[in-house]
Amino acid sequence: MFRSRLRQSLIGRRTSDRCLYHVLAIESSCDDSSVCLIDRPSRTEPPRLIDHKTVSLDSSHSGGIIPLDAVAHHLQSIPPLVNSILRENNIEKVDLVCATRGPGMFSSLSSGFNLAKGLAMAWNVPIIGVHHMLGHLLTPRFFSPQSEPQFPFVSLLASGGHTMLVLSTGLFQHTVLADTIDVAIGNALDKCARQLGLKGSMLGKELEKFVVANDDSGPHNVSKSFTFPTPLSNRCGRKDVAAFSFASFVSTMTRMSESLYNSQPLAELSYNDRKEIATRAQSSIFQHVASKCQLALSQAVAQNQINVNDEGLRFVCSGGVASNQVLRNMLKGSLSEFNPTFYFPDPQWCTDNALMIGWAGIELYESGQWSTRLDELPIAKWPLADLEPTRK
Numbered sequence: 001m002f003r004s005r006l007r008q009s010l011i012g013r014r015t016s017d018r019c020l021y022h023v024l025a026i027e028s029s030c031d032d033s034s035v036c037l038i039d040r041p042s043r044t045e046p047p048r049l050i051d052h053k054t055v056s057l058d059s060s061h062s063g064g065i066i067p068l069d070a071v072a073h074h075l076q077s078i079p080p081l082v083n084s085i086l087r088e089n090n091i092e093k094v095d096l097v098c099a100t101r102g103p104g105m106f107s108s109l110s111s112g113f114n115l116a117k118g119l120a121m122a123w124n125v126p127i128i129g130v131h132h133m134l135g136h137l138l139t140p141r142f143f144s145p146q147s148e149p150q151f152p153f154v155s156l157l158a159s160g161g162h163t164m165l166v167l168s169t170g171l172f173q174h175t176v177l178a179d180t181i182d183v184a185i186g187n188a189l190d191k192c193a194r195q196l197g198l199k200g201s202m203l204g205k206e207l208e209k210f211v212v213a214n215d216d217s218g219p220h221n222v223s224k225s226f227t228f229p230t231p232l233s234n235r236c237g238r239k240d241v242a243a244f245s246f247a248s249f250v251s252t253m254t255r256m257s258e259s260l261y262n263s264q265p266l267a268e269l270s271y272n273d274r275k276e277i278a279t280r281a282q283s284s285i286f287q288h289v290a291s292k293c294q295l296a297l298s299q300a301v302a303q304n305q306i307n308v309n310d311e312g313l314r315f316v317c318s319g320g321v322a323s324n325q326v327l328r329n330m331l332k333g334s335l336s337e338f339n340p341t342f343y344f345p346d347p348q349w350c351t352d353n354a355l356m357i358g359w360a361g362i363e364l365y366e367s368g369q370w371s372t373r374l375d376e377l378p379i380a381k382w383p384l385a386d387l388e389p390t391r392k
């Protein structure tokens with residue numbers, strides 16, 4: 001039977017070396033209901049994941065996430081998930097509760113954050129409200145005995161909800177080097193996949209599988225003029241724009257269907273034609289990301305924001321899209337001039353999960369500079385650059 005060794009708030013015990021404690025974490029910012037339990041033996045020993053559970057909303061029939069469906073999903077899923085993970089691991093209470101506070105859909109965030117507050121109140125333990133993006137970029141440190149990468153490091157966070165390149169020089173110091181000016185990369189990949197007739201709740205993943213399928217697809221009839229754009233390139237008075245843009249990849253597919261195929265939906269083309277278009281679409285989108293990362297990093301080096309010394313650049317690639325092997329290989333090629341060490345979390349920890357919230361919560365908590373009050377609300381829009389210590 002689990003016995004909590006700490007019954008008091010641990011905040012303030014910064015110098016304690018041996019401080020075994022147990023953490024419950026909840027993630028509910030979008031459509032994944034996720035909970036986990038983490039053991040923290042001491043500050044010098046790596047944390048241990050005790051258990052992790054996720055139930056994802058299937059939005060494949062609605063063509064996108066409907067906020068009311070998402071909140072209903074969380075309200076139905078999270079309490080039983082918390083109940084079962086505690087019971088199955090013989091845990092009566094934990095010493096710290098962490099939950100995503102933002103950014104994300106307010107109603108979805110509320111369902112996890114409010115339950116976390118209630119549990120923290122009932123157990124008389126601290127609650128830590130966590131920034132979702134901080135969770136993504138700190139994920140590799142959970143799996144490293146020495147908490148690698150050490151600051152400073154750069155992260156590409158690429159998923160259905162976000163696409164940004166972030167320079168992190170400390171737990172609370174984050175500079176966005178490049179962001180998307182329209183939709184997120186995962187959103188664009190989903191829409192391209194849907195136009196090609198692919199099905200599933202994770203369409204970007206389906207597109208990746210479709211492209212790499214080793215099925216001896218034969219010759220295709222896709223015209224050479226079916227090319228994808230290079231958004232934000234040096235044209236029309238623009239020069240060296242360090243930002244991402246994905247909307248034009250989707251509109252290109254719509255236009256091409258009209259102009260090259262007599263408005264025949266791309267989903268009705270032959271398998272080989274669809275596979276050729278899928279390959280070109282994915283490759284163009286990733287090439288855009290890799291080239292803009294290279295540009296933004298070059299600018300940051302030129303402005304002395306980044307010092308690529310003998311150790312080279314520490315580069316984290318996280319978020320649901322970041323697990324794509326084609327993207328990872330392209331980044332390795334494009335960023336070689338920075339002598340990078342890459343940190344690629346295992347794909348299961350690239351998508352939204354509670355482990356990353358638990359770990360970021362532990363880092364915030366042990367910093368002694370962060371606390372969350374019971375009257376705090378979820379934050380739907382919460383720029384990473386606005387993260388500041390709440391306790392100085």
Ligand code: ZN
Pocket residue numbers: 132136159161319351352
């Ligand atoms: Zn995310």
